[in-house]
Amino acid sequence: MADAGQIGIRHRLGTRTQPIINTAMIGAFARILESPPIDMLADAIREEIPVRQEENVAAAKEAYHSVQIIGNID
Template sequence: MLEIRFHGRGGQGTVLAAKILADAVLRQGGKQCLAIPEFGVERRGAPVTAYARVSDRPILERTRIHAPDALVVFDPTLYASDILTGLKPGGTVLTNGAEADAARLSERAPGFRFLAVPAGAIALELKLGSASSPIVNTAMCGAAAAVFGLSGLEALLECVREAVPVKAEANVEAARRAYAAAREALHAPA
């Protein structure tokens, strides 16, 4: 079973991202997925946590994930708090940022594998959200689908198109670009 924890901020669409990925896993077929949002009071800008379990077998565990295999970090300012807590040794961190950010994070927290995808930049290029708060969730979905092998590109893009209420094509394009960027980051020499 693959256990992923998502860290974002209220308003970034973290919970919708977890739902889109669950959709994509179902559409791809063959695996089970359970997406769980953090149990709390949602406020714009406040740290938000969500969880996803992906498995070949039916998923029974309906709890928070305390020792995730991987993290997906929507907002790099969240590294100021202890979001790496519990991450398994050697665990993957998919982070919204540039390649240099991944290198800096690797130095700060050796023992984990940091992969950066410029989701914020992609969102701004496509006019998703504003410069101060780009809407990065669909880009992060694309990146996560690629990094964790959750679904193929086509299945993911269909799920994004169905799930987003506005700017469907821009969001689909964000997911597509981030999917490609993540595959590149994944196959780049360490």
Template sequence: MQEIRFHGRGGQGTVMASVMLAKAFFTAGYYVQTFPVFGVERRGAPVEAYLRLAHSKILIRSNVYTPDHVVVQDIKLLSNVDVTKGLKKGGWILLNAQKFEDIPELKDYKVAIVDAGAIAQAHKLGTRTQPIINTAMIGAFARIMENPSADVLKDAIFQELPVKQQENYEAAMTAYESVRFRL
């Protein structure tokens, strides 16, 4: 079983990112479980969402305490949230960031970045000040995991999003191609 924790802010599509990935992995043949955890439910407040995936039934029903991987949709969260809490050594941390110099050294983990904000703006998703970055982040995550496939990801995006489906899929594929790695 693999467990993924998503960190973001209200309005960034953090919960929807976990749902779209769950649907994509389900279509790819996995058992999945996804759920959010909210503190104060307001735009800009920190949000967490969890995703479990496995090749057999998932019987556990608790929060994710020791994730295999972490997705961080807002780099500013690094200053006030311990995104590595419980993260297994050697796990991936995917960050929405422009350059590695913006990120503190995260020893014991593999780090990848993608400029999801710029990708979302290029595809006219959200606004300049509040880009909707969730599809870019799941595209980058699919690249890191080498799963799910682009076709399966496209189906999940088109099923879950009522508007700008093609733009969101293109953002996911742009992020897939532009994610950068620091091992």
């Protein structure tokens, strides 16, 4: 579980009422799926996202590290 909306707001992605959550969600999914490694994901964000690259990387990393996995997915 990660609060992508709050992460987006903290990294100034979007607005307080409409935060942009895409890179936070990608970071959370990467953690849950255990792939790709966060450094590889950060490199991809820097290569593919044309604006606010470091803010997006920071959001992905924060979400990745804040995910709490409860139980197993079978």
